[in-house]
Amino acid sequence: MKYSVLAALVLLAVSALFALARQFQMLQQNSYFPSRYFGWLKENFCAQAIAEAVLAAGICVLAWAAPLYLAVGAAFLLGFRIARAFSQQKKSIKKLAVTARIKRLYAAAAVLYAVIIAAAVLPWIGKNVFLTIGVLLTCLVPGTALLCRTLMAPVENAIAHWYVNDAKRILRERPDLLVIGVTGSYGKTSVKFILSRILSEKYNVLATPGSFNTPMGVVRTVREHLLPQTQVFICEMGAKNVGDIQEICEIAHPKIGIITSVGAQHLETFRTVDAVFKTKFELADEVLKNGGEVFVNGDSEELFSRIDASRYTVYGLREDADCRVRNLQTGKDGSSFLLCRDGLELPLSTKLLGKHNTVNIAGAAALALKLGVKPDDIRYAVASLKPTEHRLELKPYLNGSVMIDDAYNANPEGCLEAVRVLASFEGLRKVIITPGLIELGEREYECNYRLGQAAGEACDVIILVGKNRSKPLAEGVRSTAFPEENLHIVSGFREAVGIYAGMADAATAVLLENDLPDNYLY
Amino acid sequence: MKTNLAVFFGCRSVEHEVSIISAVQAMRAINREKYEVIPVYVTKSGEMVTGEELLKIENYRDLPALLKAARPVTVVRENGGVYMKEQSGGVFSRKKAVRLDLAFPVVHGTNCEDGTMAGYFEFLGLPYIGCDILSAAVGMDKAVFKDVLKSAGLPVLDCVTFRAREYLTDRKGITAKITEKIGFPLIIKPINLGSSVGISKVETAAELDSAITLAASFAEDILAEHAVSALREINCSVLGDADDCTASVCEEPFMHDKILSYADKYTSGSKGGSKGMASLSRQIPADLPEEKAEEIRRLSCEIFKAIGANGVVRIDYLLDTETGKVYANEINTIPGSLAFYLWEATGLKYTDMIDRLAELAFKRERARENLTFTIDTNILSGVSFGTKGAKGSKI
Numbered sequence: 001m002k003y004s005v006l007a008a009l010v011l012l013a014v015s016a017l018f019a020l021a022r023q024f025q026m027l028q029q030n031s032y033f034p035s036r037y038f039g040w041l042k043e044n045f046c047a048q049a050i051a052e053a054v055l056a057a058g059i060c061v062l063a064w065a066a067p068l069y070l071a072v073g074a075a076f077l078l079g080f081r082i083a084r085a086f087s088q089q090k091k092s093i094k095k096l097a098v099t100a101r102i103k104r105l106y107a108a109a110a111v112l113y114a115v116i117i118a119a120a121v122l123p124w125i126g127k128n129v130f131l132t133i134g135v136l137l138t139c140l141v142p143g144t145a146l147l148c149r150t151l152m153a154p155v156e157n158a159i160a161h162w163y164v165n166d167a168k169r170i171l172r173e174r175p176d177l178l179v180i181g182v183t184g185s186y187g188k189t190s191v192k193f194i195l196s197r198i199l200s201e202k203y204n205v206l207a208t209p210g211s212f213n214t215p216m217g218v219v220r221t222v223r224e225h226l227l228p229q230t231q232v233f234i235c236e237m238g239a240k241n242v243g244d245i246q247e248i249c250e251i252a253h254p255k256i257g258i259i260t261s262v263g264a265q266h267l268e269t270f271r272t273v274d275a276v277f278k279t280k281f282e283l284a285d286e287v288l289k290n291g292g293e294v295f296v297n298g299d300s301e302e303l304f305s306r307i308d309a310s311r312y313t314v315y316g317l318r319e320d321a322d323c324r325v326r327n328l329q330t331g332k333d334g335s336s337f338l339l340c341r342d343g344l345e346l347p348l349s350t351k352l353l354g355k356h357n358t359v360n361i362a363g364a365a366a367l368a369l370k371l372g373v374k375p376d377d378i379r380y381a382v383a384s385l386k387p388t389e390h391r392l393e394l395k396p397y398l399n400g401s402v403m404i405d406d407a408y409n410a411n412p413e414g415c416l417e418a419v420r421v422l423a424s425f426e427g428l429r430k431v432i433i434t435p436g437l438i439e440l441g442e443r444e445y446e447c448n449y450r451l452g453q454a455a456g457e458a459c460d461v462i463i464l465v466g467k468n469r470s471k472p473l474a475e476g477v478r479s480t481a482f483p484e485e486n487l488h489i490v491s492g493f494r495e496a497v498g499i500y501a502g503m504a505d506a507a508t509a510v511l512l513e514n515d516l517p518d519n520y521l522y
Numbered sequence: 523m524k525t526n527l528a529v530f531f532g533c534r535s536v537e538h539e540v541s542i543i544s545a546v547q548a549m550r551a552i553n554r555e556k557y558e559v560i561p562v563y564v565t566k567s568g569e570m571v572t573g574e575e576l577l578k579i580e581n582y583r584d585l586p587a588l589l590k591a592a593r594p595v596t597v598v599r600e601n602g603g604v605y606m607k608e609q610s611g612g613v614f615s616r617k618k619a620v621r622l623d624l625a626f627p628v629v630h631g632t633n634c635e636d637g638t639m640a641g642y643f644e645f646l647g648l649p650y651i652g653c654d655i656l657s658a659a660v661g662m663d664k665a666v667f668k669d670v671l672k673s674a675g676l677p678v679l680d681c682v683t684f685r686a687r688e689y690l691t692d693r694k695g696i697t698a699k700i701t702e703k704i705g706f707p708l709i710i711k712p713i714n715l716g717s718s719v720g721i722s723k724v725e726t727a728a729e730l731d732s733a734i735t736l737a738a739s740f741a742e743d744i745l746a747e748h749a750v751s752a753l754r755e756i757n758c759s760v761l762g763d764a765d766d767c768t769a770s771v772c773e774e775p776f777m778h779d780k781i782l783s784y785a786d787k788y789t790s791g792s793k794g795g796s797k798g799m800a801s802l803s804r805q806i807p808a809d810l811p812e813e814k815a816e817e818i819r820r821l822s823c824e825i826f827k828a829i830g831a832n833g834v835v836r837i838d839y840l841l842d843t844e845t846g847k848v849y850a851n852e853i854n855t856i857p858g859s860l861a862f863y864l865w866e867a868t869g870l871k872y873t874d875m876i877d878r879l880a881e882l883a884f885k886r887e888r889a890r891e892n893l894t895f896t897i898d899t900n901i902l903s904g905v906s907f908g909t910k911g912a913k914g915s916k917i
Contacts, residue, residue, distance in 0.1 A: 173523055200888045228525040228623055229884055384892065 004071050006121045011074035012059075012138035013113035017106070018078070018085040023145035024105055025089075025096035032101075032156075034146060041142055052139055059135050104155065108148040113138070160216065167219040168251055170226060177230065178203075179252050180367070181283045183237040183245055184260030184297070185276060186411045187360055188213075190388065191260050192236045194357075195364040197385055201377035203231040213238030215247050222252075232371075239279045240269045249286035256370075257287035258363055261300035263413060268441055277306050284312070293370065295323075295363050299356075315363040317355075323366035325358050332394075332402075332425050332509075339365055346375050348382045353392045353404065353421045356414075361385075392418060398497075400506035402428075406513050412437060412447040415513055416454050422511040423458035430458060431503070433496045434513035435465040436473045445472045451513075452476020459511075461503065463488045463496045526623045527557040527880070528597075528606065530639065532564040535631035536719055536740070539582075544859050545628040546579045551862070551872035557880070560606065560620060563592065564629075570595050572606065597622070597646060604648040624883055625650035626876075627856065635856045636662035649887040651879045652833035653855040660829045661855035664713045664745050667829070671850055674828040676821065679840070679849045680704070681747040683713065686738035697730060700746045707749040710734055712741030723749050752843040755851075756808050758818050759836045759861035760826040761875065763882050767826050769819035770864040774808035806867045814841075818848055825850055832886060833879050836861045 030036035055077075062070050089095050096102065116134040137144050171177065182192050189211075196207040208221045213236040226233065237248045262277045270276045280303075284294045288311070298304050298316035315323040323341040335358045336349035350361060365378050373381075387393040390408035397403035402425075406418045415437060422430050432455050436448045452473040455462050457480050464470035464477075470489060477487055490496050500510060529552075531545030532538055545561070552559050561576040571592035575581050581588045594609045605619040625648050627639040637658035643650040653661065660666050665683045672678055682703050689696050700708065710733040712720040720740035722733040737744045759770040807815065822837050836857035840849045854861075862872040870878075 170523070197892060200892060204884050204888065226523075228523045229880075381892075 006117070008071040008074045009117045009120060009134050009138075011071065011078050012135065013110075013117060015074065015078035015081040016113065016138035016141055016144060017109060018081040019141040020106070020109055020145055020148075021085045021096055022088050023141050024102055025092065027105075027145055027149060028096065028099075028102065029094060032149060034149065037146070052141070055139055059139060101156065104152055105145075105148050108152050109144060112144070112148065112151070163219050163223065164215065164251060167222040170222055171252065174226075177226075178232045178256070178371075179254045180232065180234045181237055181245075181249065181252065181254030181257045181287065182234060182260065183239065183257075183280050183283050184300075185263035185265040185280070185302075186414060187260035187297070187356065188236055188238075190357065190391070191258060191360045191364055192234055193388060194360055194382075194385060195258070195367060196234055198364050198368045198373060198378055198381040199232055199234075199371065201368075201381050202371070202373045204229045205232045205234060206230045207234040208236045211238075212236070214244075215251060218248055218251055237283060239276075240266045242270070242275055242279050243282070245279050245282035246286070249283060253290060254283065254287055255290050255292040256367060257283045257292065257294040258367060259283060259294065259296045259303065260360065260363065261297055262303040262306070263300070263411075264302075264443065265411065267443075273302055274306075277302065281307075295367055297359060297363060299359050313366060315366050316359050321362075323362050323369075325362045328355065328358055330355055330358070330421075330424055332428075341366055341369055344369070344375065346379065348379060350382050350385055351394075352385055352387055353394060354417050355420070356417050357392070392421060397504065397510060398501050399504040399508075401504040401508040401510060404509065404511045406511060409514050410437065412440065412443070412451070415447075415451050418511055418513055419451070419454045419458050422509060425509045428507055428509040429460045429503075431461040431463065431500060431508060431510040432459050432513060433463045433465065433493075433500060433510060434473070435493075436470055437514060438469075448472035449476040449479075453479055456480030456482035461486045461488070463490060463499055465490055465493055465496050467491050524556060524558040525880070526560055526621055527552065527626055528560040528562050528622045528624070529626045529628055530562045530564060531628045532566070533629045533631075533634040533639070534564070534566060534568050535629065535633050535635070537630035538566055540858055541628060541630045541634075542582055543579065544630065544856075546577065546582075547859055547862070548626070548628050548872075548876065549577055552876050553873050556877070560622070562595065562597075562606065564634075565589065570597065572608075597648075599646050599648075604646050622648055624648075624880055626879070627652060628860065630854075630856060630858065632662070635854075649883050651883045653831050653835070654886075657830045657832065658855045661831070661835070661853045664711060664852055665743065667853060670829055671825060674824070676825055676828060677847065677849050679747045679750075679851075681745050683743060683745045686734075686742050686744055689734055689738070689744070693731075697727070700730070701727065704746050704748050707751060709747050709749045710737050711745045711747075712737040713743040713745050750840050750842045750849070754841040754843055756810070756818060756839045756841050756848070757836055757861075757864070758822040758839070759834060759857065759864040760822045760831070761834045761865065761870075761878065762826070763832045763886065764827050764830055767823050769822040770861065770868040771807040772810060772815050772818055773804050773806045773864055773867075774810075775804040806864065814846075814848075821848065821850065825853065829853065831855060833882055834860055834865075834875070836864070 026040050027037050030040055059070065059073060062073055113134070116137065120134050137147075171179070180195070182188050182195065184191070192207050196205050199205045204227070206221070206225055206227070208218060209225070212218065212221055218235055221235075222233075233252070235248065235252045235254060237245050239245050259280050262273065262280055264273055265276065270279070284296075287294050294312045296303060296307065296312045296314055298309070298314040298318045298321045304314070304318075309320075313323065314321045317325045317328065323339065326338040326340055328337040329335060330353075334349065334351040334353060335355070336347070337358050339346040339348050339362055346365070348361065348365070350357065352361070361382055365382065368378055369375070390405050392409075393405040395403045395405055404418065404422060406415075409415055409418060419432070422432065434451070434455075436451060437444065440447050449472045453476040455473075456477040462477055462482065464473050464487070467489060474487070474489060478484075488496075488499050490499065504510070529545055529549055531541045533541060535541065549559050549561060559577070561572055563571050563576050565571065571589065572595050573592035575588060575591050595606050596609055597604060597606050604622045606622055607619045625643050627634065627643070627650060629635050629639055635658060637653075637655040640650065640653060640655045640658050644655060652658070660670055665681065668678045668681055680703070682700050684696050706727065707723060707725045709721065709723055710730070720737045722736055724730050724733045734744060754774060756772050756774055758772045760767050761770070762768055810818070818839060825837055826835060831853075834857065836854045838851045838854070840851045841847075842849070860875070862875060865875050866872060
C-alpha cells in the first residue's frame with residue numbers, strides 16, 4: 001500500500017509540474033506581481049479552478065478511502081496535464097520564456113513536492129496531514145505557483161539587489177560616461193529618441209530601449225548594452241509612485257536632466273498633480289546636487305507654474321524661454337521653426353508632425369548645443385528624424401489618401417494634439433477613426449467627451465468604434481454643430497475601414513487614434 | 523571597461539610580411555588604457571589565430587613555432603554581437619568567447635585591402651577602421667581609380683589597360699596601341715597590386731615584352747602609362763572621412779632603382795627590413811615650394827573625398843620637374859605603417875592617430891544606424907482579413 005501511495009504522489013507531483021507551466025507563464029506575463037496574476041486568475045481561470053478543486057477533493061477522498069485506485073487516477077491526470085501543457089504552449093502567442101527565474105521557480109516547486117512526498121511516506125505521525133497537503137498542492141496548481149513565488153521572493157530580491165549593485169559598479173568604473181536623465185508625464189520617450197539621434201552626430205550614444213524606464217530596466221540596459229565606447233547614456237525614467245525617480249537616480253546619477261512635462265498621469269497612485277511634480281523633480285534635485293544643468297519644458301503649464309524658472313534652462317514656445325521656438329509653421333509635411341538660444345538663431349525643419357514635437361526638439365537641441373554638437377549637425381539630425389512607429393506617423397493609405405497613424409497614443413493631451421495636427425491639413429477632407437481612450441479612471445468620461453468635441457470641431461467625418469464604449473465620444477461630438485449624417489458609430493474596426501474605403505480618395509486624410517488592433521492597416 | 527580592439531593582419535596576400543610589420547607597430551602604439559588589443563593573425567593559408575605571442579615581431583622568425591603556440595579562432599555573430607571564439611580543445615573544453623567591439627584591419631594587398639576585409643566586417647556587422655568596400659576596391663584597382671579621378675577632374679596620367687590573355691593572342695595589336703597612345707618611356711603595372719610588385723619601367727620597345735610578362739604573373743589585368751622622365755615621387759597622407767579630412771605633410775621617398783621596387787620599400791632598412799615603410803630612406807617634409815606642397819595637400823583631400831575614403835590613406839604622386847605638373851599615381855587605402863611617420867611629422871602622435879581612427883569608425887557606424895531602419899514585424903506573417911473594399915494582401 002505504501003508503494004502505491006508513493007507512486008501516486010510522484011505521479012501527481014510530476015503532473016503538477018506540467019500544469020505549472022501555464023501558471024508560471026501567466027505569472028511571468030504579469031511581471032510576477034501576485035495582484036496582477038490574481039486578476040488574470042479571476043478573469044480566465046474561475047471555471048477551471050473550480051474543476052480542479054473538485055478534482056482535488058475527489059482525489060483526496062480517493063486517497064483516504066481507496067489508496068490503490070489513487071495511483072491509477074494520478075496516472076490519468078498526468079497524461080491529461082502533459083497533453084494540455086503542450087497544447088496550451090503551442091497555442092499561446094507569447095509562450096513561457098524559460099528564463100533563469102522560471103528555472104528557479106521550477107526548482108522550488110520540485111523541492112517543495114519532494115519534501116512533502118518524503119514527509120508523507122516516512123513513518124511519522126500525522127502522515128495523513130502531509131498526504132492531504134501533497135494532494136492539495138498538486139491539484140491546486142495556481143496556489144502552488146503563488147507559494148513558489150512567495151518562497152522564492154527573498155532569493156529573487158537578493159538577485160535583483162546583486163544586479164543593481166553590479167550596474168552601479170559598471171557605472172562607477174565609467175567616470176567619463178555622461179548620464180542624461182529624461183522624465184516627464186508625457187513626451188519623455190519622444191525626447192529620448194530625438195536627443196539620442198541629435199547627440200549621435202558627435203557621440204556614441206546608448207539610450208534605454210523601448211519602455212525600459214524602471215530601475216530594473218535601467219539596470220538591464222547598463223549590464224547588457226553599455227559598450228566600452230559608449231560616451232553618453234540617455235536614461236528614460238518612469239514613475240508611478242513618489243520616490244521612483246529618486247530610486248533610478250541613485251543607480252544612474254545623471255549629470256544632466258530634461259523634464260518634458262508634468263500632467264495628470266497615474267493619478268490612481270499619485271493622487272495629486274503636486275505629487276507628480278515632486279516626483280518628476282526628484283531628477284532635478286539629483287542633477288543640481290551633482291552640479292549639472294536641468295532643462296524643463298516651459299510650455300507645460302502644470303510644470304512651469306510650480307518652478308523657480310531661474311534655476312533651470314527653460315525651453316518652449318513661450319517668449320521668456322531660454323531656448324525658444326519662433327516663427328513656427330506646421331502642416332502636412334512637418335514643421336519648420338527658428339530655434340533661438342544665446343543669440344544663435346538656427347532654422348530647423350522636421351518631418352515630425354505636431355507643435356509639441358517642435359518643443360521636444362527645442363529641448364533636445366538646447367541640450368545638444370551645451371554638449372558641443374555643431375549647429376549644422378543639429379540641423380541635419382533634426383531634418384532626418386523619423387516618427388516613432390504608430391505615433392503621429394504619416395503614411396499613404398487606401399485609394400491614395402493619407403493616414404496619420406497615432407494608434408499607440410494613450411494620453412488625452414496627445415490625442416487632442418493629434419486632432420489639431422489633422423485640423424492643420426488644409427484642403428483635405430478630414431476623417432477620424434477612433435474607439436476613444438480607456439483606463440483613465442474617473443477622468444475617462446471627461447477626456448473622451450473632450451476628444452469628441454475636438455473631433456466635432458475639426459473633422460468632416462467621424463467614425464467611432466465600439467457601440468457602448470464610444471458613448472462619451474458621441475456625446476462630445478453631438479455637443480458641437482457636427483452634422484449627424486457624417487457621424488458613424490460601428491461595432492468593429494473592419495466595419496470602420498469598410499466605411500472609410502467607400503469615401504477615401506486623394507483628397508482625404510484619416511487619423512487613426514488610439515488602441516486599434518495590430519493588423520488594422522489593411 | 524576597455525574597447526576590445528581586434529587587429530587583423532597577415533592574410534593571403536603577397537604583402538603578408540609587410541602587414542605583420544605594420545600591425546606589430548600599430549599594436550605597440552595603441553593606448554592600452556582605453557583599448558584591449560586582440561591580435562588576429564590571418565595565416566598565409568587564411569586561417570585565423572590569436573595569442574599574446576603575436577605581439578612581438580621576433581616571434582615571427584620561427585613561424586611554425588609561433589603557429590603552434592597561437593590558438594585558432596573563428597569570428598561569429600551571436601546574440602546581436604560579434605564574438606571571437608577559440609576553436610580549441612576536446613569535447614569537454616569550454617570554448618572561450620571574446621566580444622569584439624571594433625576591428626582594425628592592418629592588411630595590405632589583394633584578398634584583404636581591396637575591400638574583401640571590409641566586406642567581411644560588414645557581413646558580420648562589426649564596426650571597423652578604414653575604407654568601406656567600394657572605396658577600398660576603387661583604391662586597389664589602378665585603372666578604376668584613374669577613371670574615378672578623371673571624372674572628378676583630378677589630374678592623372680593617361681593609360682592603356684588590357685588583359686594578359688588578350689596580349690597573348692594579340693601581341694602586335696596591343697603593342698601598337700601602347701606605342702601609339704603612350705609612347706616611350708613608359709611604365710607597365712599589374713592592376714590591383716600595391717607595393718610596387720611587378721612594376722617595371724620600359725625605355726624601349728624591346729623591353730616591353732618582358733615587362734608585360736612580369737606584370738602578367740601577378741595580375742590578369744595590366745596597365746601601361748607614360749613614364750615621367752624628370753620625375754620626383756611625392757607622397758601625402760589623408761586622415762578623416764568625407765565630412766572632415768586633413769592632409770599630412772608631404773614626403774619624398776628616394777629611389778635606388780629607376781622606380782621604387784618592392785625590395786626598396788620593405789627590405790632596405792636595417793635589421794632585415796623589419797621597420798617597414800617607416801624606415802625607408804626619404805625626406806620629410808619633402809623639399810617643395812610651399813605652394814606646391816599646399817596644392818598636393820589640397821588635391822589629396824579632394825581625391826580622398828572623390829573615392830569616398832575613410833580612416834587613413836596615403837596618396838602617391840608623380841611630380842614632373844620639367845613642367846611642374848603633379849599626377850596622382852595611386853592610393854593606398856591601408857598604407858604601409860599606416861603612414862604614421864607622416865602624421866608624427868605633422869604633429870599627431872601615433873597613439874592619438876589610432877584613437878582618431880577608432881572614433882571615425884564609430885562615427886560611420888552611428889551614421890549607418892541612423893539611416894537604416896529595420897521592420898521588426900515579419901511582413902510574411904501578416905496575412906489579411908479581407909475587408910470589403912479594402913486592399914487585401916491575401917497569401
